[in-house]
Amino acid sequence: MVITRTPKDTYASSARIVMPNDTNTLGNLMGGNLLNWMDITAAISAHRCSRRLCVTAAVNNVSFKRPIKLGDIVTIHAEVTRSFKSSMEVYMKVHVENHVTGEQSLCNEAMYTFVALDQLGAPINVPQLVPESDEEKKRFEGALRRRQLRLVLAGKMKATDATELKALFD
Numbered sequence: 001m002v003i004t005r006t007p008k009d010t011y012a013s014s015a016r017i018v019m020p021n022d023t024n025t026l027g028n029l030m031g032g033n034l035l036n037w038m039d040i041t042a043a044i045s046a047h048r049c050s051r052r053l054c055v056t057a058a059v060n061n062v063s064f065k066r067p068i069k070l071g072d073i074v075t076i077h078a079e080v081t082r083s084f085k086s087s088m089e090v091y092m093k094v095h096v097e098n099h100v101t102g103e104q105s106l107c108n109e110a111m112y113t114f115v116a117l118d119q120l121g122a123p124i125n126v127p128q129l130v131p132e133s134d135e136e137k138k139r140f141e142g143a144l145r146r147r148q149l150r151l152v153l154a155g156k157m158k159a160t161d162a163t164e165l166k167a168l169f170d
C-alpha cells in the first residue's frame with residue numbers, strides 16, 4: 001500500500017512573544033532566533049509528513065522584510081510542499097502581531113529542506129505528498145525547480161542535469 005499525505009496533514013504552527021533575551025540592542029528580534037523557531041516548526045511539519053526523525057538539510061529563500069519588535073507576537077505556519085525520496089520541502093509563513101495596535105502582518109516566508117532518517121541515521125523514503133488546492137499545486141510544481149537549484153548550488157547536481165531550470169531559459 002502506498003502511503004500518501006496532503007499538505008494539510010503536515011501543517012504545524014507555533015507562536016512566541018518576543019522577549020528581551022531574543023532581541024538586539026535596538027529591541028528588534030535577532031534573525032538567528034527567528035530562524036531557530038522556524039527550524040523547530042518546520043521540523044514538526046516534516047515529522048508529520050514522514051513520522052520519522054528529520055534533519056535540516058538546507059535553508060533557502062529567507063528574507064527579513066521588516067523588524068520585529070520586543071513584545072510583538074510571532075506566529076509561524078509550516079507545511080510540506082512536496083516530498084521526494086527522503087527529502088521534503090517545507091514552506092513557512094511568519095506573521096507578526098504588533099503588541100500595541102494588534103495589527104497582523106506577513107513578515108517573512110521561507111523554504112527549508114528536511115531529510116528523514118532511519119534508526120542508523122541513513123536517509124529513508126517518505127510518503128508522497130498529494131496537493132489539493134490550486135495554491136498547493138502551484139507550490140508542488142515549483143518545488144522540483146527549487147530542489148534542482150539548491151542541489152546545483154550545493155554541488156550535488158550537475159547544472160546540465162537540472163532539466164526544470166534549463167526549461168526556464170529555453
Ligand SMILES: CC(C)(COP(=O)(O)OP(=O)(O)OC[C@H]1O[C@@H](n2cnc3c(N)ncnc32)[C@H](O)[C@@H]1OP(=O)(O)O)[C@@H](O)C(=O)NCCC(=O)NCCS
Nearest residue numbers: 055056057058084085086087088113115123150151154156
Ligand atoms: C542531510 C543529509 C542526511 C544528506 O545526506 P547525504 O549523504 O547527502 O545523502 P544523499 O546524498 O543520499 O541525499 C539524501 C537526500 O538529501 C537531499 N539533500 C542532500 N543535500 C541537500 C542540500 N544541500 N539541499 C537539499 N537537499 C539535500 C538529497 O537531495 C536527497 O534527497 P532525496 O532522497 O529526496 O532525493 C546529510 O547531509 C546530513 O546529515 N547533514 C546534516 C544534517 C544536520 O545535522 N542538520 C542540522 C544542522 S546543525
